[in-house]
Amino acid sequence: MVYKHPSKSNIVILTGAGISAESGLSTFRDENGLWCQHRIEDVATPEGFRRDPQLVHRFYNQRRAQLKDVKPNAAHLALAEWERRWKEEERGNFLLVTQNVDDLHQRAGSRNIIALHGELLKARCSHTEKVMAWSEDLATDLPCACCGNPGAMRPHIVWFGEMPLEMETIYAALSECDMFVSIGTSGTVYPAAGFVMEARRNQKARTVEINLESSGSPYFHEVFEGKASQLVPNLANSIS
Numbered sequence: 001m002v003y004k005h006p007s008k009s010n011i012v013i014l015t016g017a018g019i020s021a022e023s024g025l026s027t028f029r030d031e032n033g034l035w036c037q038h039r040i041e042d043v044a045t046p047e048g049f050r051r052d053p054q055l056v057h058r059f060y061n062q063r064r065a066q067l068k069d070v071k072p073n074a075a076h077l078a079l080a081e082w083e084r085r086w087k088e089e090e091r092g093n094f095l096l097v098t099q100n101v102d103d104l105h106q107r108a109g110s111r112n113i114i115a116l117h118g119e120l121l122k123a124r125c126s127h128t129e130k131v132m133a134w135s136e137d138l139a140t141d142l143p144c145a146c147c148g149n150p151g152a153m154r155p156h157i158v159w160f161g162e163m164p165l166e167m168e169t170i171y172a173a174l175s176e177c178d179m180f181v182s183i184g185t186s187g188t189v190y191p192a193a194g195f196v197m198e199a200r201r202n203q204k205a206r207t208v209e210i211n212l213e214s215s216g217s218p219y220f221h222e223v224f225e226g227k228a229s230q231l232v233p234n235l236a237n238s239i240s
């Protein structure tokens with residue numbers, strides 16, 4: 001299948017944990033996924049953080065430390081190369097929206113990224129909301145790098161019940177896109193799970209899903225089942 005794109009064509013990509021699975025990072029809902037090992041309400045809600053901040057810090061400290069041991073895979077690299085080519089040929093906008101909080105897209109070379117669920121390598125001052133780059137452990141007795149109060153820094157992660165980041169920019173891009181590609185997400189968590197429907201509102205968008213197994217959403221024109229590390233380079237190379 002070769003997609004012949006008009007000279008100007010805007011692309012929006014959505015990725016989930018499945019794109020990082022082959023780099024060695026756990027997904028959430030697969031067998032032995034993160035939500036099999038931890039209760040969401042304990043480690044991914046503001047209430048859980050208030051109840052036991054040290055448990056939450058341990059959960060994110062372990063995931064942050066793991067980033068040193070993994071690297072981008074062929075799927076991350078193919079998206080970065082596609083974006084680079086799109087920019088070089090002035091073919092239109094290319095936006096990568098990721099639900100992932102790892103840094104693999106950034107390390108692969110993707111530039112125009114929105115991490116709508118936050119990032120493991122950032123921390124936030126609970127008093128000023130200031131976001132800071134942060135690659136070390138967080139702890140309840142750690143003086144905040146912003147306000148100095150011990151324990152005031154929290155992971156810059158969007159927890160359940162909190163508002164994902166840069167939603168206006170995302171919806172504007174979806175309303176203008178010619179192609180929407182969803183990669184490695186179960187499509188179970190909103191608002192990201194609704195992005196394909198948003199893209200379909202503008203009749204011109206072609207919608208494509210790449211996933212180990214189809215999420216079952218009826219809004220995709222094409223669904224490719226298999227591993228992202230094989231299917232994403234295939235798709236990127238088929239776009240001219």
Ligand code: APR
Nearest residue numbers: 016017018021027028029099184185186189211212227228
């Ligand atoms: N290639 C392609 N897809 C894969 C691969 C792979 N190698 N391995 C797994 N997948 C698919 C699975 O089939 C599954 O549909 O990736 C998807 C992962 O789904 P989830 O574990 O639910 O992860 P995700 O969709 O990113 O979760 C969304 O839920 O808990 C919140 O904030 C968390 O951002 C996360 C959100």
